[in-house]
Amino acid sequence: MMIGASSFASPLPELEKEVDSIELYIPKLRLYNGGKLMKERVDELHDLLSTGRALTTMHAPYFGELPNYPKELIVDTSHMGSIQFRLMGESISLASEFGCSVLTVHPGKISGDREKSFSRMVENLKKLSFEAENHGIILGLENKEGTDPTNLCCTVDEHLRAIREVNSPSLKATFDIGHANLTCSGNMGKLRYFVRELNGNVAHVHVHDNNGVLAESYYGDMHGAPGEGNIDFSVLRELEFKGVFNLEVFSMDAVRAGKSLLSDLSKHPKPDKAVHPKQSPE
Incomplete structure (x- = not known):
């Protein structure tokens, strides 16, 4: 297991002292002036990272709805035009330039007919995957929270369907x-099933906590430190994944709490599969 953290948790030099990998979060790195990628800012980031030891992954622009999300960097993978393809192409190129193994991308949003939105997303992801392959990059399609009814790829079935x-x-x-x-409504049996179904298809993991219920803010997606919500993180052992477990949290205290939990998990063996048979929970 390699423990990482998102770049928005802290200044990069401080993060590098705590974790082995940093996920470069494009919308918050100030690499853009409006919708224009600024080469001098990319060069500055390159210089900063060249002095450190942490490996990097990257998070592409997405459909951000919060007021502080840069509106020029909004990308909905179900509804892409030339500007959105340019933005995603720039992220793929940057990921290659920075030696990132994985570029996380969000699924699309439902607008009108769900199947049409899904089909458009698949066609757009085919184009992006072709470009990623040419750059030697793996795209990681992220599952989204089912508490927001406009999200695609919330359930494990639809997530896997898109990939296939x-x-x-x-x-x-x-x-x-x-x-x-959140999709599993805080039910650990359902969450364990989700993990087991996805096993073998994972390139990257995001780790944060919540209470598994819809809330007034962010559809319940609070991105808390592990231990602040109801998640039993031992289910992560079911993934049999040896890559980056990235703490997608907002402070160094949260990073340290997550690092402690993940380190403890890695010291204990995976439970016998016979104890929890792979079946869909009620």
Whole structure:
């Protein structure tokens, strides 16, 4: 297990002292002036990272609805035009330039007919996966929270369906345990089933906590430190995944709490599969 953290948790030099990997979060790195990628800012980030030891992954622009999300960087993978393809292409190129192993991308939003939105997303992801393959990058399609009814790829079935229909070696899953917990309404049996079904398709993991219920803010997606919500993180052992477990939290205290929990998990063996048979919970 390799423990990482998102770049918005703290200044990068401080993060590098705590974790082995940093997920470069494009919308919050100030690499853009409006919708224009600024080469001098990219060069500055390159210089900063060249002095450190942490490996990197990257998070592409997405459909951000909060007031502080840069409106020029909004990307809905179900509804993409030339600007959105340019933005995603720039993220793929940046991921390659920075030596990132995985670029996380969000699924699309439902607008009108669900199946039409899903089909458009699949076609767009095929194009992005082709470009990613040419750059030697894996795209990690993230599962989203089911508490927001406009999200695609909330359930494990639809998440896997998207990956299979794109049918590219350059598209795998970014498993977000916090989002899955919301989709599973905080039910650990359902969450364990989600994890087991996804096993073997994962390229990256996002780790954060919540209470598994719809709330007034962020559809319940609070991105708390592990231990602040109801998630039993031992389900992560079911993934049999040896890559980056990225703490998608907002402070160094939360990073340290998550690092402690993940380190403890890695010291204990995976439970016998016979104890929890792989079946869909009621």
